[in-house]
Amino acid sequence: MKFTNRFAPSPTGPLHLGHAYSALLAHDLAQAAGGSFLLRIEDIDQSRARPEWEAQIYQDLDWLGIGWARPVMRQSDRMESYRAALDDLWARGLLYACTCNRRDIAAATSAPQEGAAPIIGPDGIIYPGTCRAAGHPRETGALRLDMAKALETLSSTPLTFLENGQGPNGETGQQTISPDQLITTVGDVVLARRDMGTSYHLSVVLDDAAQKVTLVPRGADLFEATQIHVVLQALLGLPKPCYHHHRLIRDEAGKRLAKRDDARAIALYRESGTTPQEIRDMVGL
Secondary structure (H helix, E strand, C coil), X not given: CCCEEEECCCCCCCCEHHHHHHHHHHHHHHHHCCCEEEEEECCCCCCCCCHHHHHHHXXXXXXXXXXXXXXXXXXXXXXXXXXXXXXXXXXXXXXXXXXXXXHHHHHHCCCCCCCCCCCEECCEECCCCCCCCCCCCHHHCEEEECHHHHHHHCCCCCCEEEECCCCCCCCCEEEECCHHHXXXXXXXXXXXXXXXXXXHHHHHHHHHHHCCCCEEEEEHHHCCCHHHHHHHHHHHCCCCXXXXXXXXXXXXXXXXXXXXXXXXXXXXXXXXXXXXXHHHHHCCC
C-alpha cells in the first residue's frame, strides 16, 4: 500500500509554530517514504471557520515549502458521508440522543464526598449516562456512542493500533486498548453535535479512510483519542492506519501553543522577514 499521510488544520484562526512543526514533520515523513502528503481542511465548525483563514493556511504552507496533492478535501463537503455512518450506527442501536448540556453533566458528576473529582477523558468529563435509557428522539440532541454496547459487538475483535511516534508517556510500538478502560476513562463520546451534524472523532476516522491515509501524524495530546478512533474503525469496517504522535511546541512557560497565541503566528514570522529554514530551526527540525 502506498504511504500516505496528511495535515488537517481547522480554518478558525492563524497557523502557529506548532502547526508548522506538525505540517513540516508530516511532509518530511512523506518525502522520505516516497509517498503522498495530503492537506485536509477540517471545517465542520462552520460557526468559527472563515474563508480568509483557509486562504492563509494555503499561503503559510506554500511559504514553508510544503506541497500537497490536489484537490484538497474539505469536511464541509462530506456531510452526507458522516450522516450515512450515523444512520448505520443508529440503526444498530449503538447511538442515543443526549439532551444534556455541560452544566447538566458537571452537576451529575459532582461527587458527594469532599475532595473527589470527576474523571476526565479525551472529551472532558466522562459522561454519566443520564440519557442512555431515556429514549429521546434522534433529532432532539447530540448523538452519543453507547460504548458498552459497541464493545459487546466487538468482543471478538482485537482493539490495537501501531504507534511509531511516541505518546505522552513514551508509548510506542503496538498498543493494546482495554475495553474496561474505554468504559471508565472514555465513556459515551459524542459522535454528532446538533449544530455540526458530526464530531471530530467521527469525521476524522471517515476522512482518513476516504483519503487512504496509512499514517496519521498528530500531536501527543491526541494520543488518548486514538482508542476512540480504533473503536469506530472496527465498528464501521474501516482500515486502520498507523499513528505517529509527536511532541508539542510550547511557549517559554511550557504551555502548549493555541490559535489565540497570535504572537507566534506563521504569517507574522513570514511578514517580519523570517525564513522557512529559520522556522525549521525554531521547531527543532
